[in-house]
Amino acid sequence: MRAARRVALGAGGAVVLLAALDAYVVVTVLIDIARDVGVPLNHLERATPIVTGFLLGYVAAMPLLGRLSDRYGRRPLIHACLAAFAVGSVLTALAAGEVMVVAGRTVQGVAGGALLPITMALIGDLWDEHERPLALGAVGAAQELGSALGPLYGGLVAQISSVMLVGVELGGWHAIFWINVPLAALAAVAVQLTVPGRPAAPAAPGATAAPPNPAGPAAPGAAAAPPNPAEPAAPGAAAAPLDPTGAAQPPAGRVDVVGGALLAVALALLVIGLYNPDPATAVLPPWGLPTIAAGAVAAGVFVWWEIRSPVRLLDLSGTRKGPLLATLGVSFLAGAALLVTMVFVQFTAQTLLGKDELDAALVLARFLAALTVGALLGGLLARKLGERAVAVAGMVVAAAGYWLMSRWPLDLAGAGLVVDIDLVVAGLGLGVVIAPVSSAVLRVSPAAQHGVASAAIVVARMMGMLIGIAAVSAWGFYRFQSLTAHLDTPLPFGVEAATYQRQLAEYTAKVQAALHTEYTEMFLVTAVICLLGAAVALLMPRSG
Structure with missing residues (x-):
């Protein structure tokens, strides 16, 4: 039974990791995608829906499709999501225009967003209350790993040489999405072999639960079928089936x-x-x-x-609302800061430093490595100092990092270690917040609702990413357009070659200066977001 559950957990974690990787993978290749689908580099605001489309689908689908799996079973829903994920990947890979690439990414987001709550629900089916937190932590780790590895993964895969087959581009950024098709197929095979088709009924008190049969329904004499919610349980019988939070499921078929x-x-x-x-x-x-x-x-x-x-x-009716909302608010604001950093540090490296996708991803890797170290450090500090104090300190440190980033010089190539140090400070600050926020929301929630509380933290962070990147980029792109509105693009007609080259160099320098102003002001706005997060963190619950 333990081995079967571990294999099922591995399969579930793998599909969550696959979806999480694709949530961040376009960060590295966004400029290349924009260029190939006809978005000019001076109008990158038109590429924003490529990011927000995925996040919108991800957040909107996460809670709803998790509930649908209660009705139709975990395995069928995971299969459906993997199939939709593959379809969205193909649409994105084939995209020749903005509408198609946004549509493909949105389909990917809907499918990817559903995989996390369904996997959490699967853990609720297979693990009891005492063992469940460790399994949920493993799935959460897969989700976080995707945020750390996504940009680097995208940068590496995008290095595949351009290859045309029957008029279809297979290399470059297209390869990121073509690879998803066999990966989704492999994940579907693993799920078919390891994940039960329907949730198993809980064993009677003191009994040993029979291992789930991944291939189909239980044989005669195995675990009983789930009880009919319309019929009262016999005295002494097992309780109604549990949802991923450990609480009793709503009546069959009831989905909000x-x-x-x-x-x-x-x-x-x-x-x-x-x-x-x-x-x-x-x-x-x-x-x-x-x-x-x-x-x-x-x-x-x-x-x-x-x-x-x-x-x-997301039923958290048994949780104190004030501390819960404050904790979710910190997660929301941290998510906003996180995605702004991932997108615009990548832009900075590719435009101001002139780096390619992989080298730009390696610049961002300073931040991501510090984020990972900070997450581990935050867990250790929260145990000794309390979640609220560590969350406040983390957001203040992150704000300091972004303030330093807002002071980056125009000549970034000559800044030396300044860029690396500032990225590490911001990453450590945001990373430190991850564990205290998760710990605090679990502490203020009843044990029966720990699964849904963990999902609420992820939903809040993803909503912060969605709204944050939309709002901050709206301001940033407006600033860039206002700074360059008076510039006339030089043309190589009617002027001598030397004059044209001089005019082009002057124009390029002014555009670079405008980009520098845009990026540094956006980092300053992100510093303000982190300070707001520190203020909200003061309302988090005190440690017991």
Whole structure:
């Protein structure tokens, strides 16, 4: 039984890692994708939906499809998600325009976002309350590993030489998505062989649960089928099946479709309102303010619905709301800072330092390595100093790192170790926050809700990434357009070659200066986000 569960956990962790890698993989190749689908480098704001489309699908699908797996079983839903993930990867790899690449990434996001809660639900099926936290931690580690390895993975795979087959590009950034197809197929085989088709019924008190049969239904005499929720259990019988939180499942077939739709609509409206395809004259598009207002209204209706609905996407009704919301708020703001860093440090390395995808990813690796070390350090410090103190200190250190990054000189190539040190400071600060936030939300939640509490932390961080990158990039791209609006692109007609080269050099220098101003101001905004996170962290619960 233990071996079978470990193999199932390995398969589940592998699919979560696959989805997490693709959440961050485009960070490295975003400029190349933008160029190939017809987005000019001076209008990179049009590439923002490539990132936000994936995140929107990821966040919107995460809670809803996890509940659907309660009805249809873990294995069928994982298979469906892996198939959709492969389809989205193919659409992205074949994309020849902005619409198709965004559509492919959104499909990938929907499929990838569902894999985490379904795997958590699988752990709820196979592990008891005492062993479950360790298994959940392993899945969480796979999720975090994806954020650390995603950009480097993308940079490495993008080095595959350009290869054309029947008119289809297989190399370069396209290879990242073509590789997903066999990886998804292998993951589907592993899931078929290891994951039970339906959740097993809990064993009666004192009994030993029969191992799940990955190939199909249990043989006669094995674990009983899940009880019918419409019928009362006989005296002394086992309790109703548990969901990934350990709490009793809602009645069969009850899925909060309304809540899921409201959450998706609210997030979509906020992202659309923040997306400005022409930021030359304003931060927001003409439809920005009314669309954002509509998104805020939809978010309010979502909260109202979740308070009153008998079936909820993330049911944390037994948890103290003040400490919970503060902890989720810190996770939200840390997520915003994290993705802004991953996208715009990569941009900085490729535009101001002139590095290729892999070398730019190696610059970002300073931050990611420090983030990983900080995550380990944060767990150790939180045990001794308490979660709140460590979370506050981490956000303050991160703010200091981003403030230092906002002071980077225009000549980054000559800055020496300054860039590396500043990235390490920011990474350590954000990394230190990860463990205290997770620990605090588990401590204020009943043991029966630890699974859903862990999922809530991930949802909050991903929502922070989605809204943060949309909002901060809207400001940054507006600043770039305003700084370059007066520049005229030199043309090699009617002038001598030497004059043209001089004009081109002057134009390039001014564009580089505008990019430098854009990036450093965005890092300053990120420092403010981290300071806000430190203030919110002061409201986190005290350690017991």
